Each structure stands twice: as C-alpha cells, then as structure tokens.
Amino acid sequence: MAKLTHRPALLERLPARVVRLLREIGRLGDERGCRVYVVGGVVRDLLLGHATLDLDLSVEGDGIAFARAVADRYRTGLAVFERFATARLVFPDGLKMDIATTRRESYAQPALLPTVESASIEEDLYRRDFTINALAMQLNPGQFGRLLDVYGGRRDLRARTIRVLHAGSFQDDPTRIFRAIRFEQRFGFRLERETLRLLAQAAATNLIQQLSGPRLQNEILLLFAEQDPVRAIARLAQLNLFRFLHRRLSYPTSVRRVVTAVPRAFAWWARRFPDAVIDRPIVYVMALSSESSPAVIAAIIKRLACSREQATKMSAGGKQVDRILKRLTDRGALRPSQVYRLLADLPDEALVLLLAKQVSRQQGTRLNLLRRYLVAYMTNRTIKTSLMGRDLQAMGLKPGPQYKTILGKLLDARIDGVVTSEAEERAFVQKRLGVLGDC
Ligand code: CTP
Numbered sequence: 188m189a190k191l192t193h194r195p196a197l198l199e200r201l202p203a204r205v206v207r208l209l210r211e212i213g214r215l216g217d218e219r220g221c222r223v224y225v226v227g228g229v230v231r232d233l234l235l236g237h238a239t240l241d242l243d244l245s246v247e248g249d250g251i252a253f254a255r256a257v258a259d260r261y262r263t264g265l266a267v268f269e270r271f272a273t274a275r276l277v278f279p280d281g282l283k284m285d286i287a288t289t290r291r292e293s294y295a296q297p298a299l300l301p302t303v304e305s306a307s308i309e310e311d312l313y314r315r316d317f318t319i320n321a322l323a324m325q326l327n328p329g330q331f332g333r334l335l336d337v338y339g340g341r342r343d344l345r346a347r348t349i350r351v352l353h354a355g356s357f358q359d360d361p362t363r364i365f366r367a368i369r370f371e372q373r374f375g376f377r378l379e380r381e382t383l384r385l386l387a388q389a390a391a392t393n394l395i396q397q398l399s400g401p402r403l404q405n406e407i408l409l410l411f412a413e414q415d416p417v418r419a420i421a422r423l424a425q426l427n428l429f430r431f432l433h434r435r436l437s438y439p440t441s442v443r444r445v446v447t448a449v450p451r452a453f454a455w456w457a458r459r460f461p462d463a464v465i466d467r468p469i470v471y472v473m474a475l476s477s478e479s480s481p482a483v484i485a486a487i488i489k490r491l492a493c494s495r496e497q498a499t500k501m502s503a504g505g506k507q508v509d510r511i512l513k514r515l516t517d518r519g520a521l522r523p524s525q526v527y528r529l530l531a532d533l534p535d536e537a538l539v540l541l542l543a544k545q546v547s548r549q550q551g552t553r554l555n556l557l558r559r560y561l562v563a564y565m566t567n568r569t570i571k572t573s574l575m576g577r578d579l580q581a582m583g584l585k586p587g588p589q590y591k592t593i594l595g596k597l598l599d600a601r602i603d604g605v606v607t608s609e610a611e612e613r614a615f616v617q618k619r620l621g622v623l624g625d626c
Pocket of ligand 1: 226227228229241243314315316317320321360362363366
C-alpha cells in the first residue's frame with residue numbers, strides 16, 4: 188500500500204516563483220482530470236534539505252498532451268520525445284522541466300533502451316533506479332505536497348543507503364552501476380549490502396560493454412563532474428570498472444597519485460586563471476589515462492564516442508605530458524620563448540594535467556618553477572608580433588616557408604623581450620634578411 192504523507196511545507200522550500208508555478212500546474216491537472224507529481228531527484232533533494240531546480244514531473248494520463256497544455260499556457264520552448272512519452276519544456280526565465288507519462292518499462296534486451304507503456308504512479312516509481320529516487324509529491328490542489336513513498340525511500344535516506352528496487356535493476360540498465368557510485372559518493376551514503384552484491388555481480392559481466400558510446404560517456408563524465416570525483420574513481424577501480432574504458436587501463440599507485448592531485452591543480456588554476464575555463468571531467472579522464480600509450484588513449488576516445496574537441500584534449504594527455512614536464516623542470520631556467528614553444532600546442536586541460544603530475548611528485552621547488560612558467564606562459568601566449576607576412580613582403584622578402592621561420596623567431600624575440608616595438612621588429616627582421624642575403 189502506498190504511504191502518503193502530507194508535506195506541503197517541503198515543496199515550499201523551492202523558490203516562490205517555482206512553488207507558484209507548481210501549484211498552477213497542479214490546478215491544470217485537476218482541470219484536465221489527471222494526477223500530477225513531481226518525482227525523483229527534486230523530492231530526494233528536498234528531503235535531504237537541498238532545493239534542486241531540475242524538475243521532473245510525471246502525469247497519470249497523457250503526459251505529452253499535458254506538456255503541450257503547459258507549454259501553451261506559459262509560452263515555453265517544447266521538445267517532445269514520443270517514443271519515451273516525455274517532453275522537455277524550457278520556460279522563458281530559463282527554468283527547465285521534464286514532463287512524462289507515468290509508465291512501466293520493459294527491457295527487450297539488457298542494456299538497451301526500454302519500451303514504455305503507460306501505468307500507475309506506483310508502477311512508474313517501481314521502474315526507477317534506487318529507492319531514494321523512487322519518491323513523488325503530488326501537485327493537485329488539496330493534495331499539494333503529498334509525499335508518495337511506496338518503496339522505503341525516506342527510510343533509506345535516513346539510513347544513508349542506496350538500494351535498488353529489484354534484483355534485475357542493474358541488468359535492465361547498467362548505467363545504474365555508475366549512478367549508484369555517483370549518488371553514494373555525492374551524499375556520502377553506502378550501498379546497501381544486497382545492492383552492492385548485485386552491482387558487483389552485474390559489473391563482473393560484460394553488460395557495460397553493451398552500452399553505447401554516448402551512454403557510457405554520459406555516465407563517466409557525469410561521475411567525473413561531481414564535486415569530488417576522486418573517491419568515485421577509487422570505487423570504480425575497486426570494482427574493476429576501468430576495463431570498460433580499455434582492457435589495459437588499470438589504477439596503479441602512480442596514476443592514483445595524479446588523480447588525487449587533480450583537485451589541487453584545479454584549485455590553483457581557478458585562483459590564477461579564473462577566465463580560462465577547464466573541462467574538468469575530461470581532465471580526470473586524462474589523469475586516468477596519463478600513463479597510457481597513444482593507442483590506448485585512441486581506443487578510449489573511440490569507446491566513449493568522444494567529440495573531436497574532447498578527442499583533441501584527451502590525445503594531448505598520456506606519456507607526452509611527462510616528456511614536456513621533464514624538459515620544463517629538469518634543466519636550468521628556460522627562456523620564456525622556450526616555455527612557450529613547449530606548451531603552445533597543448534589545450535588548457537593538458538596544462539592542468541601537467542600541474543597535477545608535478546603536484547603528485549611532491550617536489551616543491553620544481554612545482555614552484557612550473558607554476559611560474561605557467562603564469563608567464565598564460566600571459567605570453569596572448570603576445571602577437573606587429574609585423575605579418577605582408578610586411579615581410581613589403582620589405583622585399585619573397586613569400587615562402589622562411590616567412591614562418593622569421594615570424595616564429597620574431598615572436599620568440601617579442602616573448603623574451605628582445606624586441607618591444609614595431610620599429611625594433613623591423614630592425615630584427617632587417618638584420619635576419621641581411622643574414623639570409625649574405626648566405
Ligand atoms: N532514473 C532511473 N534510472 C536511470 C536514470 C534515471 O530510474 N538510469 C530515474 C530516477 O528516478 C531519477 C530520475 O529518473 O531520480 C531522473 O533522472 P536524473 O535527472 O538523471 O537523476 P536525478 O535523480 O535528478 O539526479 P541528479 O541529481 O544527478 O540530476
């Protein structure tokens with residue numbers, strides 16, 4: 188029997204405009220003769236004392252028609268996914284809302300997307316991943332804020348436990364393996380014993396291998412986008428889950444040290460370069476594969492169906508970062524232009540990885556040197572020469588490959604402060620042309 192608790196006060200913790208909107212949507216439910224609920228993460232987070240604005244609504248009845256009615260009334264953007272009986276609305280103020288028909292799901296084959304059939308809210312909650320996410324609050328007037336807790340979600344929230352609703356949950360949807368770890372680490376909860384056993388059992392099979400690249404990528408990047416992914420990564424290692432990125436990917440102490448150093452590298456980077464935004468989840472993937480060969484990294488990129496941009500970043504990681512780090516920190520002081528040449532082709536994510544590697548080595552003096560180099564490089568990389576190709580042409584130099592050489596040397600001279608004005612650049616080039624002419 189469904190447990191109902193009247194808790195309007197909890198919904199009132201959402202921003203006033205959202206509460207108003209939810210009340211109006213509840214009234215619309217009554218007008219159209221259907222029960223409407225807010226479900227999943229919002230309810231969980233409200234019970235945990237946080238207000239999340241990722242609103243998932245479930246409608247007992249025709250969810251799509253209901254979504255269209257809401258979209259008409261509030262002039263929202265609307266995207267409808269007929270196959271899944273869901274719709275996404277974006278309100279003029281940017282608020283996002285998913286509206287779905289309450290449904291049961293059946294999985295024709297494990298790991299593939301399910302087929303859906305409309306069903307009661309209780310069945311809709313039963314198809315969900317964990318008890319803490321199988322909670323709903325009704326929005327219809329008179330029932331506004333009524334909590335529907337059929338499967339012990341509140342008990343598990345109190346006990347700080349992640350628990351599946353049935354034994355086939357991970358098989359139906361192996362992304363739940365990653366979701367379980369994500370929620371466990373995010374809230375500092377524990378996987379309930381039987382759930383852990385089922386998870387380990389599912390993880391030991393090749394179910395995850397059957398997930399498509401984009402779905403696996405989504406889960407991995409969501410996990411790595413959490414506040415503190417380091418513990419989640421340790422959990423993945425403990426469950427031997429890296430093999431799904433690549434069979435040769437492991438988690439030796441040296442890699443663990445780099446991963447553990449990433450948050451410190453981020454903190455320093457964000458303080459120093461607040462405008463240089465980093466794709467943080469990708470840095471964790473790079474840290475994980477920081478001792479891998481280019482071939483292994485290429486295979487991971489393929490497995491995760493990475494975009495070209497992600498691929499470029501990830502390919503800049505790996506062992507070559509060690510070579511650059513060695514050249515930066517092993518010898519005496521380098522000229523600013525030498526530092527520039529070593530770093531110029533690297534995406535910022537690889538610069539953070541470089542830093543994390545050095546942090547992990549716990550060599551303070553070299554770390555300070557590297558930080559100084561990075562600060563100088565980030566300024567120097569905006570420097571441009573005043574002269575361009577057409578100026579060289581006007582100075583009588585025939586177009587050809589030597590343009591690149593001369594302009595490169597000119598840029599180095601600018602970066603090193605050897606030349607500081609256009610006039611000095613001209614003199615610098617003239618001198619070189621003289622040398623070239625003498626040859
Ligand atoms: N859900 C599920 N199985 C999945 C994905 C989602 O059962 N593989 C259900 C859960 O009830 C979840 C809801 O769909 O609460 C919404 O999914 P999502 O937005 O991904 O999860 P949230 O719980 O909102 O998580 P987050 O706080 O990370 O947004």
